[in-house]
Amino acid sequence: MDVNRPARVWLGPLLMCAACLFFAVLDTGTKYLTAGYPVIQLVWVRYTAQVLAVFLIFQPRMGRNLFRTRRYGVQLFRGLFLCCGSVLVVNGLARLPLAETTAIVFMAPVLVTLLSGLVLKEKARRLDWVAVACGFAGVLIIARPGGGLLTWAILFPVGTAVCNACYQIVTRFSRSSEHPATSNLYTGLIGALVLTPWGYMAWEPMAWFDLLLLIGLGTVAALGHLIMTQALMYAPAATLGPYSYTQIFWATLLGWLAFSSVPDSVSRLGMLIIAAGGLLLSFAPLLRRLAVMLSKGLPGDRSP
Numbered sequence: 001m002d003v004n005r006p007a008r009v010w011l012g013p014l015l016m017c018a019a020c021l022f023f024a025v026l027d028t029g030t031k032y033l034t035a036g037y038p039v040i041q042l043v044w045v046r047y048t049a050q051v052l053a054v055f056l057i058f059q060p061r062m063g064r065n066l067f068r069t070r071r072y073g074v075q076l077f078r079g080l081f082l083c084c085g086s087v088l089v090v091n092g093l094a095r096l097p098l099a100e101t102t103a104i105v106f107m108a109p110v111l112v113t114l115l116s117g118l119v120l121k122e123k124a125r126r127l128d129w130v131a132v133a134c135g136f137a138g139v140l141i142i143a144r145p146g147g148g149l150l151t152w153a154i155l156f157p158v159g160t161a162v163c164n165a166c167y168q169i170v171t172r173f174s175r176s177s178e179h180p181a182t183s184n185l186y187t188g189l190i191g192a193l194v195l196t197p198w199g200y201m202a203w204e205p206m207a208w209f210d211l212l213l214l215i216g217l218g219t220v221a222a223l224g225h226l227i228m229t230q231a232l233m234y235a236p237a238a239t240l241g242p243y244s245y246t247q248i249f250w251a252t253l254l255g256w257l258a259f260s261s262v263p264d265s266v267s268r269l270g271m272l273i274i275a276a277g278g279l280l281l282s283f284a285p286l287l288r289r290l291a292v293m294l295s296k297g298l299p300g301d302r303s304p
Contacts, residue, residue: 012235015227016243022224024250027093027102028258029217034094037204042214043086043191044199049218050188057222058181066185069178077170078183079190085163086191092156098255099263100142103248103271104157109241109278110135111165127280134277141270180229184222242283245275 026046033042058066069075092101110132143154206214231240248271255261263271 012231012233012240013243015231015234016240017246019224019228019231020244020247021250022220022227024102024247024254026217026220026224027089027098027251028254029213029220030090031093031098032258033210033214034090036210037206038202039087039090039094040195040198040202041204043083043090044195045211045214046218046221047083047086047188047191047195049215050222051185051192053219053222054181054185054188054226057226058185062179062181065179066182069182069186071178074170075178075183075186076190078167079187080194081163081167081170082187083191083194085160085167087195088156088163089160092153092160095151095153096157097261097263098259099248099252099261099271100267101157102251103274104139104142104154105160105164106245106248106274106278107135107139107158107161108164108168109281111161112168113281115165115169131277131280134273134280138270138272138274138277141273142267144266144270180226184225184229187225188218188222241281242279245278248275 030042030046055066089101089105092104113128113132139154139158252263252271
């Protein structure tokens with residue numbers, strides 16, 4: 001008997017929760033910096049710092065293998081989608097509360113269900129459509145008339161969710177098995193290169209503390225992705241899916257600590273409904289298998 005098995009069982013979820021904390025810290029720090037600097041400049045420096053962090057961590061061990069990929073086109077499209085998503089979400093963070101922005105971005109899993117039918121020709125089941133309805137209902141509740149969020153700015157996190165969904169679709173369509181460090185490197189590199197002209201033109205001098213904070217946030221982004229990849233080594237994606245929604249909790253907590261911003265009761269309801277839709281998608285395969293088992297009769301069930 002392996003005495004370390006219980007630790008490994010919980011290590012995947014714990015690492016996923018830690019990765020979500022890193023992403024929430026990234027968004028919190030970025031929101032803080034948007035008060036004094038252009039969005040493009042912040043995203044550009046963050047991506048550049050991410051590339052440097054991945055290179056310094058993995059190049060000594062991997063050498064040229066860090067740059068080897070069999071699917072340059074896939075890496076390009078994935079990088080472009082994430083780059084667009086990053087620019088949109090930072091614009092959203094500059095104008096909207098942290099927790100609500102994070103919750104809306106988590107529409108991505110339900111959008112994947114819609115795009116899978118259109119692009120991958122995957123048939124959506126009834127439970128999947130319920131999850132999609134939950135996602136859209138949650139956004140409508142958060143952006144309710146009179147709630148202060150029903151402005152054009154809400155299109156930024158919604159656009160981020162679309163970009164993230166497209167990123168996931170490209171990843172699934174490619175069936176690629178690149179090394180996580182390689183994908184992480186190309187993602188940051190493409191974002192940094194694409195944003196270089198606009199980042200240079202929009203550049204404003206930064207205080208040393210702010211510059212070091214921004215570089216640190218790029219490192220946090222790289223570490224968050226690497227921790228998530230490590231989590232997937234201990235548990236399948238379907239198992240870890242529900243734990244990714246802890247990022248909404250972290251964002252709410254950090255938004256309160258850093259900006260004294262607490263979602264009202266109606267916004268919290270919308271956030272819970274969005275999370276419920278995502279959790280329903282995560283648990284859908286398990287529920288379907290359970291239904292099949294019940295229809296066939298549980299093992300050991302013998303009628304007299």
